Amino acid sequence: DAGITQSPRYKITETGRQVTLMCHQTWSHSYMFWYRQDLGHGLRLIYYSAAADITDKGEVPDGYVVSRSKTENFPLTLESATRSQTSVYFCAGTPGRKNTEAFFGQGTRLTVV
């Protein structure tokens, strides 16, 4: 148990709809991340957060919004879903210690039709 819970595990949505992927952690991770995984690209960072109310863009932030009003929650919102956002999304967290690996949730497979 890595202390990171994502929901839902699977989601199908239509183009243009707003979708929110949830991420909840119980290990008091300071840092939290959202990645998307696509074939041939590995995992690419969308957004990350160093603490509550502190967020920053990653490599591929366009079309996504995050918030972190509480340390334990880090939802990712697709404001108007597009087919190019069909992907597997991972939430991850890590304590403040620099040498610690990131712990991952189980991932959400999102399909935009």
Next chain:
Amino acid sequence: AQTVTQSQPEMSVQEAETVTLSCTYDTSESDYYLFWYKQPPSRQMILVIRQEAYKQQNATENRFSVNFQKAAKSFSLKISDSQLGDAAMYFCAYRSGGTGTASKLTFGTGTRLQVTL
């Protein structure tokens, strides 16, 4: 910006044999950390091994070991006595030794490892 390159999209190894997965990275920093993650079909990301850049000694974890060449910016993973359960996607990852926004993980594109009988 840091980059991580895995030049082998797929590798195959026979059961009980040894295989080495390659990873190179580009950075101007001296303080950083390197990781290998395994992703089986279940999609779960599992840490295999980690290496601190300031340590000369190569990390080992049971059948898994790394060859860390700091000057060459190379970080390969060796799997000895390969088992069927080792079949998975393997990702190399880099993390800066800085704090705050520098703490993100940067991943390579992955190597899919097949294990045959």
